[in-house]
Amino acid sequence: MPERELTFAQAVREALSEEMRRDSRVCIFGEDVAEAGTPFKVLSGLVEEFGAERVLDTPISEAGFTGVGVGAAMAGLRPVVDIMFGDFLTLTMDQMVNQAAKVHYMSGGHWKVPMVMRTTLGATRRSAAQHSQSLHAWFSHVPGLKVVLPSTPYDVKGLLKTAIRDENPVILFEDKMMYKMKGPVPEEEYTIPFGVADVKRTGDDITIVATSSMVQVALGAATLLEKEGISAEVVDPRTTWPLDEKTLIESARKTSRVIVVDEGYGRYGVTAELAAVIAEGAFYDLDAPVKRMGAMHVPIPFSPPLEDLTVPTEQTVSEAARQLCGKS
Amino acid sequence: MPERELTFAQAVREALSEEMRRDSRVCIFGEDVAEAGTPFKVLSGLVEEFGAERVLDTPISEAGFTGVGVGAAMAGLRPVVDIMFGDFLTLTMDQMVNQAAKVHYMSGGHWKVPMVMRTTLGATRRSAAQHSQSLHAWFSHVPGLKVVLPSTPYDVKGLLKTAIRDENPVILFEDKMMYKMKGPVPEEEYTIPFGVADVKRTGDDITIVATSSMVQVALGAATLLEKEGISAEVVDPRTTWPLDEKTLIESARKTSRVIVVDEGYGRYGVTAELAAVIAEGAFYDLDAPVKRMGAMHVPIPFSPPLEDLTVPTEQTVSEAARQLCGKS
Amino acid sequence: MTTTTSKHDTGREVSSAKEKWLRAYRQMVRIRLFEEQVNELYTRALMPGLAHLYSGEEAVAVGICEALRIDDYITSTHRGHGHCLAKGATPDRMFAELLGKEAGYCRGKGGSMHIADPATGNLGANAIVGGSVGIATGAAFAAKRLGTGCVAVCFFGEGALGQGSLYEVMNLAQLWKLPVIYVCENNLYNEYTHYSETTAGDILGRATAFGIEAASVDGQDVRKVNDLATRFIERARAGGGPAFVQANTYRYSGHHVGDINREYYRSKQEEQQWKTERDPIKLLSKWLIAESYADSAQLEGVHSDVHAEMEAAVKFAVAAPYPAPEEVDQDVYA
Amino acid sequence: MTTTTSKHDTGREVSSAKEKWLRAYRQMVRIRLFEEQVNELYTRALMPGLAHLYSGEEAVAVGICEALRIDDYITSTHRGHGHCLAKGATPDRMFAELLGKEAGYCRGKGGSMHIADPATGNLGANAIVGGSVGIATGAAFAAKRLGTGCVAVCFFGEGALGQGSLYEVMNLAQLWKLPVIYVCENNLYNEYTHYSETTAGDILGRATAFGIEAASVDGQDVRKVNDLATRFIERARAGGGPAFVQANTYRYSGHHVGDINREYYRSKQEEQQWKTERDPIKLLSKWLIAESYADSAQLEGVHSDVHAEMEAAVKFAVAAPYPAPEEVDQDVYA
Numbered sequence A, B: 001m002p003e004r005e006l007t008f009a010q011a012v013r014e015a016l017s018e019e020m021r022r023d024s025r026v027c028i029f030g031e032d033v034a035e036a037g038t039p040f041k042v043l044s045g046l047v048e049e050f051g052a053e054r055v056l057d058t059p060i061s062e063a064g065f066t067g068v069g070v071g072a073a074m075a076g077l078r079p080v081v082d083i084m085f086g087d088f089l090t091l092t093m094d095q096m097v098n099q100a101a102k103v104h105y106m107s108g109g110h111w112k113v114p115m116v117m118r119t120t121l122g123a124t125r126r127s128a129a130q131h132s133q134s135l136h137a138w139f140s141h142v143p144g145l146k147v148v149l150p151s152t153p154y155d156v157k158g159l160l161k162t163a164i165r166d167e168n169p170v171i172l173f174e175d176k177m178m179y180k181m182k183g184p185v186p187e188e189e190y191t192i193p194f195g196v197a198d199v200k201r202t203g204d205d206i207t208i209v210a211t212s213s214m215v216q217v218a219l220g221a222a223t224l225l226e227k228e229g230i231s232a233e234v235v236d237p238r239t240t241w242p243l244d245e246k247t248l249i250e251s252a253r254k255t256s257r258v259i260v261v262d263e264g265y266g267r268y269g270v271t272a273e274l275a276a277v278i279a280e281g282a283f284y285d286l287d288a289p290v291k292r293m294g295a296m297h298v299p300i301p302f303s304p305p306l307e308d309l310t311v312p313t314e315q316t317v318s319e320a321a322r323q324l325c326g327k328s
Numbered sequence C, D: 001m002t003t004t005t006s007k008h009d010t011g012r013e014v015s016s017a018k019e020k021w022l023r024a025y026r027q028m029v030r031i032r033l034f035e036e037q038v039n040e041l042y043t044r045a046l047m048p049g050l051a052h053l054y055s056g057e058e059a060v061a062v063g064i065c066e067a068l069r070i071d072d073y074i075t076s077t078h079r080g081h082g083h084c085l086a087k088g089a090t091p092d093r094m095f096a097e098l099l100g101k102e103a104g105y106c107r108g109k110g111g112s113m114h115i116a117d118p119a120t121g122n123l124g125a126n127a128i129v130g131g132s133v134g135i136a137t138g139a140a141f142a143a144k145r146l147g148t149g150c151v152a153v154c155f156f157g158e159g160a161l162g163q164g165s166l167y168e169v170m171n172l173a174q175l176w177k178l179p180v181i182y183v184c185e186n187n188l189y190n191e192y193t194h195y196s197e198t199t200a201g202d203i204l205g206r207a208t209a210f211g212i213e214a215a216s217v218d219g220q221d222v223r224k225v226n227d228l229a230t231r232f233i234e235r236a237r238a239g240g241g242p243a244f245v246q247a248n249t250y251r252y253s254g255h256h257v258g259d260i261n262r263e264y265y266r267s268k269q270e271e272q273q274w275k276t277e278r279d280p281i282k283l284l285s286k287w288l289i290a291e292s293y294a295d296s297a298q299l300e301g302v303h304s305d306v307h308a309e310m311e312a313a314v315k316f317a318v319a320a321p322y323p324a325p326e327e328v329d330q331d332v333y334a
């Protein structure tokens, strides 16, 4: 029997429905999450199964309902808060950073905030500057939060289930462009621990550390490189916090050449931290500086030919790899 | 005649009053900025000189009046928006990031947002987790914004004047602990360009790149190190965006050992970018990995003995330098 | 580029009622036919991304903007084509923007949701619900400080009533007596959810609580909208402070061009009823004829004029070149 | 640790009016004398940082919390000592927290502005103005979903009316009929600015606009506060939805302990008037004596009891050890 395949969106939905069946405290709220099932239809069917008391449409009040999520989590629920586009996280920063992230510590460990925020990242949907950002670096910077960046249907299911069971505020970013991507997802229940990187492909000549949909880009680049005799290892940290430094550094020490690829802005973003960690941990083994590739430092333009220039692609990543390996 | 000395707070005030005299479009608003002159008394006397039409107390509406600043800037004023504590920036993120930073680009260069946001950073005031953060890394990550981190009275005056004359949204962070610090400030008018690092002290054995009040910490550490025969160079980027990569890299190549110190959280923060830039640019000259020192990855605790552990000090920085130089 | 609109930018110069309402009629038709072309471009896969059509709501934008001066400010929304045209933009550069072309209002960098134009006081459409309430209020603050006599109109959907920043700036506007008009276009839906599920209590009360004068108006009747707008705008210009308008209206199409199957959130019958009984263009045409300001042939003439204008504008936009790759990192900083 | 409060945690068990109001009296005195010690600790430079005293506003916290069950929730503010005590916290662990000691409610990590205590339903004080409005509303949502019958009270100063998130969550609370009471403590000042300079229009209207029942009350009269609170809380508990209280009150001291010279924003005369004519403790004492529920000797006895309690608590806190350095990175994650 062939392995079962699900789309990324189906895997998200399955994780949620399994957890909602398992634990009656889990509930979902956000804009257009109920009958509409979100604009991406990721949540279709959930309100029908779990009812309007557990899947709730909210007003367009990101700050307000994020705060409601924090309080609900403190008082015994397991809310999954839906922020339609990652760009709207700007409105939730106070509740996520000054409240959710700090409650446990500030209360001396007495209160907990077991809440999950699900949101999106990623450009190239021709949605322009306010619907295309990848702002996960901000959250990775804040102690008290955990940050999850799944790159496959398998990963998103297991990581989301872990997020819901975690006792801390967790934010999970889904690349909108991946919702229709298919991949194997076993029927049996599983979870994936945080802080464990996944080597998505082994290789010897160069390490490509990539996050979220950039993992797919990296895998595509690795395929291109293979044809030219360059063997690329693709490492997916899966969570930027906690971060599995060890796996990253070991791969870097093995291959001695590293590219880090992330769809957030290149400057002061995730690539900086990953590059700094690797440059420090593999200092004596690197043959070349770690190459960073992120979104171009511009607001994402609408115009397709411009937008396509702003994010790393299989072509630009493989070209960078070739250069690093001295083969271009 | 000895050089004139001003406190950091006086230098801020002088910059503002000079610019307000020069340009009637400059106005200030924020909470308790008028008669109270802010809780730190930084703005004392301005409402008396410029009147309640140019120095305005606002309601406690950070999101709202930041947005008003954006619109006022677009329509011909030069607003200086006051956010009392940097921690409250969480409430302004949408207006700063989705609006101010993007308006110029999204409009194809047709609208401009010449607005300045002044706010604070820094811990050790026993103010606990919601009044002690240093969140400048977030803004440095966002294209369209400029980020200024003055470290002396001289610098804050010159940089703030530049900020007010800049055609873009600029955010300037003042360390609350520095307001009473004195330093030379000439009577004559001057401005300081953005993107030009300042070598605050020259040295040969190690480079300490530091921002904001960490520059003072670095200078203190350098004095300690000098007694032990270690000659430290202290480089202050002054603006994290634009960033003067060249000066940083040149210093690193000269000394071959580098520490970067910033009071923001260590993870996914300013130290990561600076370290990554230096590790790449000075790859073949570094004798050791770039050492990063930032705030400990915890919400800032209230309890003094704990809080004091969370930020870099002269002692911890000099100790790190000793280790890097193989002398401890 | 077409110049059809440039002669009557402000509405202030129109001498007679007849001229005034014929002009309003034409403006509404221009919006309607613009949006038809947008849908067409989408269906023909010529437009990148999505767009949110304003069809059905024309009387609001036109009724308000006809009461404004060319240098008055507006801020707009994701559903912004109507505001933009009503304030004086030309369709050719708008279409070019929707297609991501260099000739667009934003050189292709903004797209449908970000059209902005200093020449017509358009501070920009905004893809953040409620994102422009501060901007409009700030522009009003600047107008007051600089003594320009300008007024700012802030358009938003009733969904933006969910955003707290609206209340923050209304409070400020009233305290500082700013010349800003908040125009809530209540088209009954926040995306796919009826507004009654997201909106507790009383909409006007949300402004009057701050001491702001507020009124509801039939948003399908351009004359009523314009009357109310004129009163509020002149009051604001004279220093009387902010006002709030609830314009009751309806969007004919989906939330965006791709929202085709809508039965799960509203009935076809409801849509049909609005289109047949409350269409703003039909309502004005009836009145124009009843007043003998026009006959149906004349009005049909308007439609065919405008149709030609739109076709030419689309043609212009389709043929226009994309920005050069080097443009990608230009205009990040001024 | 002292256990003075543990016998009368909820106010529900009190049988007679006499007992009830004597208990309320004691609670107000406890808050007053707690704050006197805080000021003393500050003046003697024994307390790190600053603190915001609640003196003058005691009737609000006590009037409300006496109408709550021990498992009901509250959220509090930077000026939170009164709420905390009124909800049942003990002063020894509070002082310990204010001094950053391990024995404090937050093991010294929170300090004055972050005291929290699951045992008394205290979700935490909050140093972000308006920062807890969502948290209180969310706790009410959880209470409703879990069927615990609990109610949440959200305390905030009138300054928080400036924060948009308040309006966002009031809308939600009314839509979802949540058992939450928003208590606006109007003490006339946002830091150093009179509230009339920052607050347009009508305060109650800001709740009624969302369909929320709202009332003002004399915040110096603990009986009136308690009556209103009881009505709203029982209504909320029975599923009647949220309510909003404006409690008119006054803070006797500066914005924080270091705010000594206040003449530039308010007169000494104004302060004096409130203290002599509208003191909540004096007002209740008068009434207790008039009703023959107590004589002045008895009431003085309360003061000396409480004084002893506070002195012991301070002594405990001063002597208590700081957290060990290793604690610094504990409890970042659960």
Ligand SMILES: Cc1ncc(C[n+]2csc(CCOP(=O)(O)OP(=O)(O)O)c2C)c(N)n1
Pocket: A031, A060, A062, A084, A088, A091, C052, C078, C079, C127, C128, C129, C130, C156, C157, C158, C159, C160, C187, C189, C190, C191, C255
């Ligand atoms: C802050 C924010 N939240 C959510 C969205 C997604 N969104 C786009 S339009 C919309 C509904 C807006 O409804 P309304 O304000 O009534 O405007 P309408 O579309 O009806 O014109 C939503 C939720 C957004 N763009 N911005």
Ligand SMILES: Cc1ncc(C[n+]2csc(CCOP(=O)(O)OP(=O)(O)O)c2C)c(N)n1
Pocket: B031, B060, B062, B084, B088, B091, D052, D078, D079, D127, D128, D129, D130, D156, D157, D158, D159, D160, D187, D189, D190, D191, D255
């Ligand atoms: C979001 C935010 N903005 C500003 C401040 C600074 N601040 C602390 S208390 C205060 C005034 C609060 O006034 P009010 O809400 O009336 O409470 P009161 O102090 O009178 O009890 C301000 C502005 C803050 N803590 N949080």
Ligand SMILES: [Mg+2]
Pocket: C157, C158, C159, C185, C186, C187, C188, C189, C190, C191
């Ligand atoms: Mg709508």
Ligand SMILES: [Mg+2]
Pocket: D157, D158, D159, D185, D186, D187, D188, D189, D190, D191
């Ligand atoms: Mg107050």
